[in-house]
Amino acid sequence: MDIVRIDIEELELALVEPFETSFGVELRRRFLLVHLEDAQGTEGWGECVASREPLYSEETVASAWSFLAECVVPRWRKTPPSDLEGVTRLLAAFRGNRMAKSALQQALVDQSARRARQPLARWLGGRRSHIPVGVSVGIHPTASRLVARVGRYVDDGYRRIKLKVRPGYDAEPVCAVRRAFPDLTLWVDANQAYAPTAGPRIAAWARQFRVAQVEQPFPERALRAHARLARRAPFRVCLDESIVDSESLDDALDVRAMTSVNVKTGRIGGPLVARELARRAVRHGVVAWVGGMLESGVGRAHNVHFASLGAFTLPGDISASDRYYLDEIIDRPFALERDGTLAVPSGPGTGVELAEPAHRRAVRRRRSYRLK
Numbered sequence: 375m376d377i378v379r380i381d382i383e384e385l386e387l388a389l390v391e392p393f394e395t396s397f398g399v400e401l402r403r404r405f406l407l408v409h410l411e412d413a414q415g416t417e418g419w420g421e422c423v424a425s426r427e428p429l430y431s432e433e434t435v436a437s438a439w440s441f442l443a444e445c446v447v448p449r450w451r452k453t454p455p456s457d458l459e460g461v462t463r464l465l466a467a468f469r470g471n472r473m474a475k476s477a478l479q480q481a482l483v484d485q486s487a488r489r490a491r492q493p494l495a496r497w498l499g500g501r502r503s504h505i506p507v508g509v510s511v512g513i514h515p516t517a518s519r520l521v522a523r524v525g526r527y528v529d530d531g532y533r534r535i536k537l538k539v540r541p542g543y544d545a546e547p548v549c550a551v552r553r554a555f556p557d558l559t560l561w562v563d564a565n566q567a568y569a570p571t572a573g574p575r576i577a578a579w580a581r582q583f584r585v586a587q588v589e590q591p592f593p594e595r596a597l598r599a600h601a602r603l604a605r606r607a608p609f610r611v612c613l614d615e616s617i618v619d620s621e622s623l624d625d626a627l628d629v630r631a632m633t634s635v636n637v638k639t640g641r642i643g644g645p646l647v648a649r650e651l652a653r654r655a656v657r658h659g660v661v662a663w664v665g666g667m668l669e670s671g672v673g674r675a676h677n678v679h680f681a682s683l684g685a686f687t688l689p690g691d692i693s694a695s696d697r698y699y700l701d702e703i704i705d706r707p708f709a710l711e712r713d714g715t716l717a718v719p720s721g722p723g724t725g726v727e728l729a730e731p732a733h734r735r736a737v738r739r740r741r742s743y744r745l746k
């Protein structure tokens with residue numbers, strides 16, 4: 375391993391169009407990249423998915439920066455880990471801060487796969503060369519604009535559409551999309567926006583409009599409400615925000631709160647911990663798939679490689695580069711293949727490099743820490 379330097383960068387990128395969820399509207403995204411270099415000059419990159427404000431989870435760009443700079447770097451310097459397990463132990467000693475930990479673990483697995491001269495997918499144990507993908511569609515001001523937007527994604531070839539919903543924006547837009555696309559595979563995601571008592575109403579429109587999966591309708595801790603919805607439902611109930619570690623997975627499995635799980639390495643604390651969690655969920659009969667957090671090309675490359683694992687059997691929220699940002703900061707943008715898949719890059723590690731000057735233009739601040 376022999377990491378000699380870590381750089382933390384804060385970047386800002388403008389979305390191609392606003393992305394509205396039950397949390398609010400996003401026009402641009404602030405995020406961190408973590409860069410590592412070992413003594414031989416082998417590099418690794420990881421992305422932190424925490425956003426500027428603590429809406430999706432408690433972490434923020436600022437909290438992740440300070441956790442890495444003020445907790446991880448000093449401890450690393452005091453007792454340098456000699457291998458990946460050592461880093462995992464170092465990180466596990468600290469509570470929470472999973473998105474920050476994940477950024478570092480992503481950079482480490484990228485660097486390890488590059489050193490092994492293997493694509494990250496193969497290094498992780500993945501076999502697929504292509505990843506089936508869908509697209510997550512934000513809240514739109516009118517049903518007709520939503521239908522037009524969905525139509526363009528369907529024409530692009532996405533395998534399924536996930537609509538963001540919230541109280542007051544559900545049955546009507548879902549009905550409009552179902553009318554316009556009778557055969558479309560339709561999912562919805564509420565990002566915790568409903569009260570636990572809203573279950574029967576959600577079940578009614580989800581059933582009527584043949585929604586295949588309802589993601590995180592209730593608050594993170596409301597496992598019983600999710601379990602009640604999942605009982606005898608003709609759709610899958612998927613958990614996202616609720617599943618942050620192996621204990622929350624155990625709790626959800628115990629009460630049968632989900633039939634599907636959205637696996638994001640950032641939410642769970644890194645690709646290695648998330649891989650274990652996904653495998654365990656699948657052993658318990660839960661369907662697993664890879665979610666997204668509007669990552670830049672760096673984080674999306676990680677998601678694509680991660681999604682090549684056999685545990686994942688539904689199309690991921692991993693869309694093409696042109697769906698996200700005006701500027702792509704990697705050299706090989708992701709493009710949707712005609713069959714609704716993204717190709718897993720075949721070079722070592724993530725198989726993508728930072729593209730200059732786009733990357734430099736997006737950087738707002740940067741700090742370097744010598745570790746040796």
Ligand code: OSB
Binds near residue numbers: 614665667669691692
């Ligand atoms: O809940 O899955 C979510 C984006 C940001 C935060 C939370 C979520 C999402 C998405 C977008 O649904 C998925 C993507 O990156 O394409």
Ligand code: MG
Binds near residue numbers: 563565
């Ligand atoms: Mg979600």
